[in-house]
Amino acid sequence: MNPKFVVFGEALTDFIFEGDGLWRAVPGGSCWNVARVSARLSLATAYAGAVSTDNFGDDLTRLAREAGLDMRFMQQVARPPLLAMVPSKTPPQYFFIGNDSADQHFDVDQLPQGWVDDLEIAHFGCISLVRQPLAAKLVQIAERIKAAGKRICFDPNYRNLMQDPAYRATLQRMSELADYIKVSDEDLEHLFPGETLAGALGVLRQWAPKAWVLLTRGGDGMTLITPQGEVSRGVYKVEVADTVGAGDASMGGWIASLLNNPDAPLETHLNYAAAAAATVCRQHGAYAPTMAEVEALINA
Incomplete structure (x- = not known):
């Protein structure tokens, strides 16, 4: 049996500047984060991507296995690692190192036989949809999955690489394919410069009129917008260590709820x-x- 939820895209190592010339290496990557979260929330999940065969790739592979991901979908190839340099956490700043790195060598033909048959939702997003030639390959995979009658979720998760004018067509195409879209207010500001929040959301809704959209607003809460109506809620009050990966976790939590509890009300998914x-x-x-941990907060 293959997993219900398959996440395509990048896994990488974040190098975070901590001051005094010190950098901290942390396994990450938006898509890899989403996969780990949904797996830990009891959803049969796979991460479909390629990582390096060095210590960075080994760490990503080990943590993926520990999260309970289906490891038949994750590939290690003898190419350099993809690195994200984070010179500032507040506000977040990123740049990426990894020309012809491992992520570019993902081979969909190596996935388990019949994986599309068992799939219910596939996730795509972030810089994997900017970095060529991987980006074009992933759009084709998404189109194939959609043609097979399966559902797509999409998180653009803005990074400065998306300032490339060529990305606009990819953003529109992935939105058109998507059944579920997660986007933050900051994403919309950067992806649709010059538009108001309502105007940017309006463009997204024109591209994907039937999609469910999860709009997150940092500490101001989130709204789930569907053709059947919308619901909003504030954030759970917790002591914040940092917000790294919070958006990816909201995506993973949302999809895990949708697939684990498909008949639940919108408020439950939110x-x-x-x-x-x-x-x-x-x-x-x-x-x-x-x-x-998640249900303890919900039931508190």
Whole structure:
């Protein structure tokens, strides 16, 4: 049996500047984070991507295995690692190192036989949809999955690489394919410069009129917008260590709730998204929360 949820995209190592010339290496990557979160929330999940065969790739592979991911989908190739340099955490600043790195050598033909048949939702997002030739390959995979009658979720998760004018067509195409879109107010500001928040959201809704959209607003809460109506809620009040990976956790929590509890009301799905994000904010780095931690917040 293959997993219901497959996450495509980048896994990388964040090098975070801590001051005094010190950099801290932390396994991460938006798509890899989403996969780990949903797996820890009891959803049969795979991360479909390629990492290096050095210590950086080994750490990503080990943590993926520990999260309970289906390891048949994750590939290690003898190419350099993809690195994200984070010279500032507040406000977040990134640049990336890794021309012809391992992520570019992901081979969809190596995935298990029949994986599309068992799939219910596939996730795509972040810099994997900017970095060519991987980006074009992933759009083709998404189109194939959609043509097979499966669902797509998409998190653009803005990074400065998306200032490339060529990305606009990818943003629109992935939005058109998507059944579920997570986007933050900051994402919309950068992805649709010159637009108001309402105007940017309006463009997204024109591209994807039937999609469910999870709009996150940092400490101001989140709203789940669907053709059947919308619900909003504030954040769970926790002591914040940092917000690294909180958006990825809200995505993973949302999809885990959708697939684990498909008949639940919208409020339930929103609660899982918010509680997963809040649990991550209690930790340093891109933490993958357990179901017990998330439900403890919801039921408090």
